[in-house]
Amino acid sequence: MIELRYPMVEDAERFYEILNNIDTTYYYATIPDSIEMEIKWIERRKYKRENKLEYNYAIIYNGKVVGGCGLTIYQEYDHIGEIGYFVDKYYSGKGIATQAVQELERVAFEDLNLGRIEIRMDPRNKISEKVAIKNNYIKEGLLHNAVEFQCNYFDYSLYAKTKSFENKNLKYI
Ligand SMILES: CC(C)(COP(=O)(O)OP(=O)(O)OC[C@H]1O[C@@H](n2cnc3c(N)ncnc32)[C@H](O)[C@@H]1OP(=O)(O)O)[C@@H](O)C(=O)NCCC(=O)NCCS
Structure with a gap:
């Protein structure tokens, strides 16, 4: 079982360590190049939360x-949130990201009353895709050149779930 809690400045060193060891081949986010940079990132989360822009969490497993x-809220359509995740490579394959998505979904639909959640990943990021599929997200399409990262464009697979979604009779595309 995992728990989610808001990140604290004390987590900076651990986040730095995890992020500098994960497989970033298909992960288009900035990796902190110092603990100070990570502290600044954590400090801004409170502002982001209070302004309903982002809700970030540390994932705790066995107290660590x-x-x-x-969850990042789309500013033009604020009933939509996009989920993102990363897990320490030494803890991979234990279902931690899958459980984190379940918990974020509860926050999104019950606490924040969002109507739709998206998960986007590079189509080659098969592990991330598995996390979405295991949580019954439905693939809605492939977005070409959807992300620009380090001067390159990459495609994104779009997975989504809506609040009253019944996916029993739908097939993945
Ligand atoms: C994607 C990521 C968050 C998955 O975390 P995780 O906690 O290991 O995921 P889960 O344990 O919930 O695993 C989901 C599925 O992927 C499989 N899996 C996890 N790590 C794997 C690996 N290294 N190789 C093969 N399969 C793997 C799991 O076994 C599971 O499948 P199963 O139920 O059929 O066994 C993690 O690999 C990561 O941080 N990657 C780098 C950052 C990233 O790409 N984030 C997503 C951006 S869109």
Whole structure:
């Protein structure tokens, strides 16, 4: 069982360590190059939360920080949130990201009253895709050149779930 809690400045070193060891081949996010940079990132989370922009969490497993996850609210359509996650490579394959998505979903639909959640990943990021599928997210399409990262464009597979979704009769595309 995992728990989610808001990140604290004390987590900076651990986040730095985890993020500098994960497989970033298909992970288009900035990796902190110092603990100070990570502290600044954590300090801004309160502002992001209070302004309903982002809800970030540390993932706790057996009392230890083993990853991070979050919900980013789309500003033009604020009933939509996008989930993101990363997990310490030494803890991979234990279902931690899968459980983190379940918990974020509860926060999104019950606490924040969002109507739709998206998970986007590079189509080659098969592990991340598995996390979405295991949580019954439905693939809605492939977004070409959807992300620009380090001067390159990459495609994204779009997975989504809506609040009153019944996916029993739908097939993955
Ligand atoms: C994607 C990521 C968060 C998955 O975390 P995780 O806690 O290991 O995921 P889970 O344990 O919930 O695993 C989901 C599935 O992937 C499988 N899996 C996890 N790590 C794996 C690995 N290294 N190789 C093969 N399969 C793997 C799991 O076994 C599970 O499948 P199963 O139920 O059929 O056994 C993690 O690999 C990661 O941080 N990657 C780098 C960052 C990233 O790409 N984030 C997503 C950006 S969209």
